[in-house]
Amino acid sequence: MRFKYVAPALLLGAALVTALGAAPAAAQQDVAKFKQSQPTEAPSLPKLAWSFDGPFGTFDRASAQRGFLIYQQVCSACHSMDQLYYRNLSGIGLSEEQIKAIAASVQVPGGVNDQGQPIERPGLPSDHFKAPFPNEEAARAANNGALPPDQSVLELAREGGPNYLYAILTGYRDPPAGLKMQPGMSYNLYFPGFQIAMPQPLQDDSVQYTDGVKPTLDQEAKDVVTFLTWAANPEMEERKQTGVRVVLFLVFLTGVTYATKRRIWSDLHH
Numbered sequence: 447m448r449f450k451y452v453a454p455a456l457l458l459g460a461a462l463v464t465a466l467g468a469a470p471a472a473a474q475q476d477v478a479k480f481k482q483s484q485p486t487e488a489p490s491l492p493k494l495a496w497s498f499d500g501p502f503g504t505f506d507r508a509s510a511q512r513g514f515l516i517y518q519q520v521c522s523a524c525h526s527m528d529q530l531y532y533r534n535l536s537g538i539g540l541s542e543e544q545i546k547a548i549a550a551s552v553q554v555p556g557g558v559n560d561q562g563q564p565i566e567r568p569g570l571p572s573d574h575f576k577a578p579f580p581n582e583e584a585a586r587a588a589n590n591g592a593l594p595p596d597q598s599v600l601e602l603a604r605e606g607g608p609n610y611l612y613a614i615l616t617g618y619r620d621p622p623a624g625l626k627m628q629p630g631m632s633y634n635l636y637f638p639g640f641q642i643a644m645p646q647p648l649q650d651d652s653v654q655y656t657d658g659v660k661p662t663l664d665q666e667a668k669d670v671v672t673f674l675t676w677a678a679n680p681e682m683e684e685r686k687q688t689g690v691r692v693v694l695f696l697v698f699l700t701g702v703t704y705a706t707k708r709r710i711w712s713d714l715h716h
């Protein structure tokens with residue numbers, strides 16, 4: 447019988463496959479266990495509904511203004527925003543008077559006096575946002591060796607944009623038991639590698655809002671992210687408006703073309 451060896455051969459094959467399969471399966475279990483104790487993947491980003499989402503989205507001005515307050519009172523201690531001038535703040539609806547006062551609240555280099563000593567003067571709307579550190583070395587020295595990135599275009603520079611920034615600001619947790627933290631680092635669910643050199647910058651009531659909105663951590667994070675997104679995309683609203691106008695025009699043009707076609711062809715039907 448030619449087929450008499452088939453059944454044993456199949457059995458042997460099945461046994462081999464099982465044995466070979468079992469080894470990787472066991473290894474996979476080990477990996478899974480390892481992952482549980484040492485998380486290697488960040489959870490997926492929260493997806494918030496932002497005022498500036500979608501083709502008609504605009505920046506919630508009140509939120510962006512509260513966000514600037516947070517930048518001014520909290521983030522600007524470590525993060526520069528080199529590409530912004532104080533006068534740009536008119537883009538989030540601040541008045542000229544408010545902008546003058548904000549600029550004047552910082553001291554900037556003002557040339558030299560008649561003894562040749564460098565002097566300072568109050569800032570003007572035409573000045574750049576004042577940086578917290580004179581240079582990168584000083585910034586690193588004050589931050590456990592890490593450089594606080596410039597925040598002018600941070601929203602564009604990170605995958606996930608606003609949702610990532612929000613996730614970082616709200617992603618601080620106690621490190622899982624058994625995870626060895628580097629000195630001076632904080633555990634953050636969303637930072638690559640989970641250890642971030644920025645101590646948790648926002649908590650409930652980190653700032654006082656003047657418009658009656660409650661400064662919870664969630665609210666503060668949303669507000670500062672709205673501000674940072676505006677800062678990185680100040681022309682976004684205009685771009686969207688142009689886009690909407692172009693689409694409306696194309697719809698109109700299609701209508702006109704169709705009407706014209708019908709008219710021209712109408713004579714030919716009979």
Ligand code: HEC
Nearest residue numbers: 520521523524589592593594595611614642643644647670
């Ligand atoms: C005490 C200084 C300090 C303050 C205050 C601070 N940061 Fe940071 N921040 C840092 C440092 C340092 C890093 C770099 C972290 C690293 O590389 O581990 C950083 C990094 C970040 C990152 C980047 C994460 C990435 O993907 O690189 C974001 C976003 C951020 N900060 C936002 C903020 C916001 C918003 C505020 C204000 C609410 C703020 N920070 C306040 C020091 C600070």
